[in-house]
């Protein structure tokens with residue numbers, strides 16, 4: 235009996251000293267003292283061991299004890315509620331919210347996607363090829379035999395000399411991959427990364443991106459080439475941009491032409507992007523050389539085609555006025571987060 239009274243006294247002291255700081259603390263109190271396996275229940279259970287003549291007096295003590303614990307619990311609950319109401323009342327609802335950082339697409343991806351979607355409107359499909367190429371697909375098939383001086387224009391990274399494995403120097407290699415696997419009519423664009431052994435500067439990099447185009451069918455003419463590229467420029471840069479074609483030379487096209495557009499930076503007045511000419515070159519193009527077609531068993535008396543290749547960095551430079559090629563690969567968030575027109 236004595237022991238039970240001591241237990242009740244200890245329990246009361248504990249209850250009186252209990253501090254609840256959070257709703258979880260209040261719940262912990264309930265479980266510990268008032269739960270189905272709580273202390274109050276277990277002490278009440280001792281009633282059966284109390285001798286009959288003491289039951290009445292003891293019952294009163296137990297009831298008081300239970301009421302004491304319940305009152306303490308109600309107090310804890312009330313305090314907690316008041317606290318949380320205070321917190322809400324004191325909270326400054328005019329504070330700005332926490333900012334969530336949203337990623338942006340890389341400018342080169344934005345521009346590549348734009349270019350791809352323009353050509354998709356004209357019925358071009360997307361084709362891709364490997365970045366590690368053999369000599370045949372990068373050079374030989376494109377009418378650049380081993381001793382051809384034009385190979386010097388493209389400072390090649392070789393992975394292996396014999397047999398030659400290299401990092402592709404242009405996406406024209408994907409033309410070869412496509413003609414190997416498809417019969418005309420062929421209408422593809424090939425976006426991808428290319429590599430050249432150049433000293434890195436604001437104007438040159440050892441890797442960059444190109445988009446190749448290839449269109450082969452019966453009766454494809456230079457007029458189709460011009461009209462396709464003209465459509466592209468207007469979609470990409472707007473109706474006011476002027477274009478001009480200059481005769482050029484590429485081993486895989488005959489005739490060949492480079493296309494310039496009027497400088498978007500200075501509007502044609504002359505600046506250092508257009509080297510004070512008012513024009514900037516954006517792509518190389520031409521009619522697919524008959525030898526290239528024959529390399530893939532395509533009858534060059536029946537089929538003709540045009541091809542073009544453009545640099546994504548250059549288009550991006552004109553569109554977003556990026557004046558240093560190194561910015562594209564430095565991963566500087568201050569640069570990257572300026573491009574929010576994700577596509």
Ligand code: DAH
Pocket residue numbers: 403404405406446447484486487517518519520540541542543544
């Ligand atoms: N492959 C050339 C380069 O990297 C670009 C090019 C020019 C691609 C003319 C073509 C083309 O398809 O017809 O400089």
